[in-house]
Amino acid sequence: GVCPQQFDILWDALTAKEHMELFASIKGLPSSTIKSVAEQSLAQVKLSQAANVRAGSYSGGMKRRLSVAIALIGDPKLVFLDEPTTGMDPITRRHVWDIIEEAKKGRAIVLTTHSMEEADILSDRIAIMAKGRLRCIGTSIRLKSKFGTGYIANVNFSGNGHAQSPNINGDAEAPVNPNIESVKSFFKERLDVDPKEESRTFLTFVIPHEKEPLLTRFFGELQDREREFGISDIQLGLTTLEEVFLNIAKQAELESSTAEGTLVTLNLSSGASIQIPKGARFVGIPGTETEEHPRGVMVEVFWDQDDNGTLCVSGHSDETPVPANVELTRRPSLSRRAVGRGGPVGYVIDENQVPTTR
Structure with missing residues (x-):
């Protein structure tokens, strides 16, 4: 069974009941059971009262519920649900969660979602992808323990x-x-x-x-x-699954920016600006070496996500001296990049070398 993401495989001229009977026939259900199975499936997703209404007049949430019912009809052993609760109000979403939870018995369901709450509630195992790669897979508790703050x-x-x-x-x-x-x-x-x-x-x-x-x-x-x-x-x-996702996304952004040389501007409290790799947590500020701080100073960068899920700088800590145990290795591939685009290029400091209580 399949519930697509960006569109619903529905015909505006057909009613919900006609959709269910059509897909039940395609999936090979016996003719004698098609009518009862269609009615039962529509009742599951609370569409019984609109069973004889054409799908073209449905709201977005009603169409998603009909698509979920179509995906589950015929008792398939493998179901793909691609963001099934998109466009639903909180009450209906909660009801569809109950349907999916009940449908898990005796079958495998692969569900994709941007809602960490939905993933946490419904999933037996959670896989997180970032930058086109599978970064981790495991139970919610396992991921929170390993990748949470x-x-x-x-x-x-x-x-x-x-x-x-x-x-x-x-x-x-x-x-x-x-x-x-x-x-x-x-x-x-x-x-x-x-x-x-x-x-x-x-x-x-x-x-x-x-x-x-x-x-x-x-x-x-x-x-x-x-x-x-x-x-x-x-x-x-x-800590929440959102924090787990954000931590993994930060690491993926750091790897990508290191490989591709993606830099963003960090505006310091002093008024100066430097370029830093996207996702970097601890960054050394070039040109800050003094007699008092011969290794220079650094800041901890705080990251957040915008509405599109892209990492963006949300702030930074006060400037602190670079610890004595930190290896001051500049990244030549980044250092050679244009200094005039937003100031000099900062260098990434391995967070495992930085003592922190955060």
Whole structure:
């Protein structure tokens, strides 16, 4: 069975019921069962009420549901679903997920999607492609453990620690929770991490993998002090599949840019600009060697994805001295490229040589 991506193999003049009966006949179902199987398949995708409506008047989401039903009719043992939930509202998408989950029994389904949530929920094994190559394949937990940035800790507060904070005129401002500052200090002292997100009622921390040996004792103590900190709930999980995909995409971009010489402009806080390979994490800044910093300085570059999934620079760290253990190997193929396009070319530093707590 096949559900194509960019178009639906439908005829505007035919109804949903006629589509199902046609494809059931093509797949060789007995004539006596075609009508009942068609009705059952349409009921699965919630198209029973529109069974006798011409497909040309269907919305995009209805057409996708009909295509999914066509792909699954006849009990095929191998099904290809190419972005099957495109154009669906969240409620219908959730229903189609249930259909696909049920359809997995007794068959192999190959599903492609840009939704990491969809891949995480539906897939027994996930394969990630970047730059036209298969980069990894495995279970969601395995990929998160190997390619993720670490663990996500969410700390929720009960709210009974709130206090009114007066402003300069003596009026009460928005309530603040002094317990939040205590928990932030607790994480900083024990694990040397700062919150990724925070509000008046919760904190979210990203804990690197290298802190794993400390976590059992750390969360035991945090749980013992729940009442003291005003904590109502603590959640710990692996980082998201989005982060896994982004990390793999960064590495693929770095490999590609190294091979092809693809450079992007990085605007430094000092106002200067340098060219860097797309996807590079740590970059040495040429021409910064001084008596105080004889090896020069470097920055950590932060990357994000635009609407098209392309890596783009989202910011960079403060300039820091290049560590003594770093091998200062310039990349000749990049260094020879035009300096005038956006400043001198920075050189990539192996992140395994850079001590970091991120």
